[in-house]
Amino acid sequence: MRLILLGPPGAGKGTQAVRLTERLGVPQLSTGDMLRAAVAASSPVGLQAQAMMERGELVSDEIVLSLVAARIEQSDAQRGFVLDGFPRTVGQAVALDTMLGEMGLALDAVLELQVDLNALVARMTGRVAEARARGEATRADDNPDAFRTRLETYREQTVPLSSYYAERGLLRSVDGMLSVDRVAIDVMSSLGLKL
Template sequence: MRIVLFGPPGSGKGTQAATLKDRLAVPHISTGDLLRAAVKAGTPLGQKVKSVMEAGQLVSDDLVLDLLEDRVAQDDARAGFILDGYPRNLAQANALDAMLERIGQPLDMALLLEVPHELIVERLAGRAAAEGRKDDDPETVRARLKVYAEQTAPVADFYRQRRQLSEVDGTGTVDEVQARLMGAIGAGDSVTAA
């Protein structure tokens, strides 16, 4: 099963992906983790990423896509994968779709975790207090949610038009959300899980 898992910051994507990967026996692929691993490994792509990051620039979509292509070509991803943190905008969604089609591993579905924004602000304020994370204070979270609404939320329509989108209620306990995600995966294309 080849899945994109997305939703607003603080919706629980990382938590859910970590459990889903075990239940589906496929790797959880986070673009942030890929970038850090490539730099650490010193691969040719990693060297490029390192020079871009050291210059204080954002890693280009093309470079991230090259890293993703290398990663999904590995043996453990042949049966599928869960992408977390990518695509973040329509250009990335189109590029990802084209790359996966080209390599014969088309996406099966996109899972959108839906959580009310005020609940996200509340969740992340708790995390900020517990972990001292400055990027989780309410003002910063609201700014991140605005960027998400402008850039990433339209990705849902991209997958909806392809009949690959399942919208999943991301509120409740980790186990409740996990059960909804598993129901969406088992139910097939274009099903809304409540």
């Protein structure tokens, strides 16, 4: 099964991706992880990405797509994958659809975790406080102002993907404000699977 997980930062995509990959026996494909691995391996694409990042530029869609394509061709992704963090824009979604079509593949579903964005700020603030209380490191942008900026970027760039995939009959929406276990049950049910 080939899936995309959509939802704003803090919605629980990572948590649900782990459950999905375990249930389906397919890998979670994180473009951030792929970029870091390509840079660490000094691959041609990694060297291009590193040069862009060192100049303070965003890594181009072309580079990200080539990383995704190469990753999808690996043996563990032959039965499917869960894409997390990509695509982020409608332009990227169109390019992904084209790339998959050229590979003779198509998405099976796009899962959207619907959440109350204001409640996410409170959730993030609580998580950061708990992590700090345990002595764990937190991200530099794990503060309410930076988090609100990340949510606004999501609203502007990524929310339009819901309509894009709904028009193609691929979108499955789940209430992401429920408990982790309830969300997992609803995610599996939306795909016609049992836990």
